[in-house]
Amino acid sequence: MILFERIMAGGRRLGRTISSKQNLVYPVVSPVQDERFIVYDVKHIRIPNLPRESTEVFELILCLHVALFTALQFVHLYRTVWWLPQSFNSSGVNFHLIDFKIIAFIFAVLFRRLPYLMLKSLMPSSTHRLLQFILTIHMVSWIFVTSFYFWKERKSFLHILYLFMPIFLYTYVYGFSIQSLWEMEEVDSPESLPYHICSNEATTIRDQVESLRLEFNCRLRKVLCMSTIISYYATFIPMCFAQPYVHYDLYWVSQHLILCWLIIFSLLLSRAFCPDFSDSLHKVACHLGSWTRLRPNHIPSQLWYGDNLFPPGSIVKHQRELYKADGVLCVASEPGNPTHQRFQMLFNGSSFPRLLIGFHTSLILLTMLILLRTVEWYQLISIGTIIMTSFYTYIRLGT
Secondary structure, three states: EEEEEEEHHOOOOOEEEOOOOOOOOOOOOOOOOOOHHOOOOOOOOOOOOOOOHHHHHHHHHHHHHHHHHHHHHHHHHHOOOOOOOOOOOOEOOOHHHHHHHHHHHHHHHHOOOOHHHHHHHOOHHHHHHHHHHHHHHHHHHHHHHHHHHHHHOOHHHHHHHEEEEEHHHHHHHHOOOOOHHHOOOOOOOHOOOOOOOOOOOHHHHHHHHHHHHHHHHHHHHHHHHHHHHHHHHHHHHHHHHHOOOOOOHHHHHHHHHHHHHHHHHHHHHHHHOOOOHHHHHHHHHHHHHHEEEEEOOOOOOOOOOOOEEEOOOOEEEEOOOEEEEEEEOOEEOOOOHHHHHHHHHOOOOOHHHHHHHHHHHHHHHHHHHHHOOOOOHHHHHHHHHHHHHHHHHHHHHHH
């Protein structure tokens, strides 16, 4: 069904609807007839190529964050009051209570990619799979040896369960792929990104939206998984293996775990949703457009057809509902599709970058508020270190 419209004398408009069983193409008329029916090509502003640190550098930065958060959690657990006259401690931390085999286990799990990336840069590409296999065997052997030691020392199945609990989450997200243990393919393969390609075909635009939507969800899911596993081993495992006679502030160590998760999550977000990928999401959202449902339903309209691009202001009927096209220059989305509506709302303007920056700004403000209420010396060191590390991610998001 297509609506043809002509202007009568005196400026009154007369609409006439024609029905047909054939697949009709939406008419695009010349500017002399009616400018409302023109579908223009969308011209994007090309952003410059922004510098991006290498995979090795980012992995080193991530490992430094992990080492800092782990060390701060041990300070929370084993701090002392060495300044008191009756104290028998000469240092601020009871180092003799720290089980360094736990530290070795944590670093073996969370630092596994760093030696691999160093060896990978020195070896030909044909040997990378063999290197991954050898390192996997070595890491699994080390984990089982240390697990046997903990079982023999503590005689507790619960502690062994603590060590291997994140494996279920990792397997659910990544599967049984060996490559995912060593390659951060979700954030380190810019050449494999489903970049946006301008098109005047509505089906092609919707296919690009679906491809980018799946990639976005996959990256977000993996970032959530990685940040959860990192914060679990860096801050929760030291709590689980603390001696029963050690007294610590449960509220503070739990707060440190949450802050660690938030900062690691923000850091991985800044890596996964790089400017190139975010720009591709924005460009395809400009082509997608949106629809607004109209009331009442007796307005003259035409049937929505999936192969057509509609200019802004078009009124169509789809699934017994009327919709009005809202877009920059064209609309390719399906009326009433909630997936297209969410995609358009999140990526059409600057909502997504503002959301990332606003999230990390709120995190920095939260840590500063905690700093104002802090009085203990180890808490001041902890919050001050967290604030300094969080500014690095803030600068990444701002640029």
